[in-house]
Amino acid sequence: MPAAQPNFSTRERILGVAETLFARHGFAGASLRQVTAAAKVNLAAVNYHFGSKESLIEEVFRRRLDELNRHRLAALAAVQANPARVLEDVLGAFVSPALEQSMDSAGGAAFVRVLARAYAEHDERLRRFLSDNYGHVLREFAAAFARLLPHLDKEELYWRLDIVAGALTYAMADFGMIKRKNDVSERSHREQTAQHLIRFAAAGLRAP
Amino acid sequence: MPAAQPNFSTRERILGVAETLFARHGFAGASLRQVTAAAKVNLAAVNYHFGSKESLIEEVFRRRLDELNRHRLAALAAVQANPARVLEDVLGAFVSPALEQSMDSAGGAAFVRVLARAYAEHDERLRRFLSDNYGHVLREFAAAFARLLPHLDKEELYWRLDIVAGALTYAMADFGMIKRKNDVSERSHREQTAQHLIRFAAAGLRAP
DNA sequence: CTACCATTCAAACGATCGTTTGATTGCCGG
């Protein structure tokens, strides 16, 4: 059960707990009663502060995506400034901010899982929301990859980026079989994940 | 809305529609009332034929997994018989049966999505069920990969296979952004997906 | 102190959930 952080405001406690429970049980599977009970707030607080469950879901995304997008674009800009940049640098600019976010905040690790779940939901409304708030970042990265992979035509590049996105989402969300061992810290486990991902994806993208 | 195939038995109609709706809305998101209405059967038929919703979910898996596992192991055995086999052959033995299954049957395409959803669900009971009915196949493939990738130690290999599994699941479930164009048949779209996947994964696995 | 306003609260709303019941159907062996 997710911790209810007593020092935080009602609104923030709801967001934090909702993030964790959505990650664990899905959007349909986690009820507002479970969320408010774990957050130690009144049931009606969700509709008072957010209007509806759907708006709460969107707010869970917006809170983290704003920050994540900013960091990703900044990291990409820093990489682009280096004329000697390689594929691994651009991949790192995409992965590292997600990695850092999942360390900083208590629920950050859960958010990566929530993001992965959103992909699994074919809900049209949710996909549109993500596309609106996320699409321009993906497009900038696609352009950066295109410049480093001139041997791939546009269609081939899109195919591969789609695969990369899937692999990234999956691995960062810990959907796979690999379990973190007890003698490895959460931090170094995620760092290892990112490192393996980047190496793998770079090789896949470079394939003739 | 999924088609209710009038010629099939009540039991089979339920399984087919459930597969489609679970793929589209998730296990918690698709209700038995939606399933039975679309299948044009009585609501009580689910509990009569399957006992519970959870048992229905398991039966949706069992029906296709039995066949899929058989075909994958057969394809792997065929590949292993060839001394000149390469990485792409083993990857093909894993991907092709899923590809063919998604063509043969009406709901086969949906099943790949259901399988991907199951990974996103962190439900312990469901993961155990999948591990029991699926684990030995994954282990056989892991051994086959290990023989072809002697430069990777055991841990490194597991990391990469985990990434490959994620990429495969994601891409085959069409979770990504790439949309099938109208002038491309469903069949050739999935064949293209598989082909790109295999090429990408082979390069990623071969990375030094 | 009082009046206000944002917030919290217990309680209830109607809808929908998975499941169960008991009657009804229709086929099939004797």
Add this chain to the structure above:
DNA sequence: CCGGCAATCAAACGATCGTTTGAATGGTAG
């Protein structure tokens, strides 16, 4: 022709869902 049995059916069960209501609370500006 009839008894039995698997299958289907309408209806209802209690539980839980997201949401709404109206009163209680508590701090703050006038």
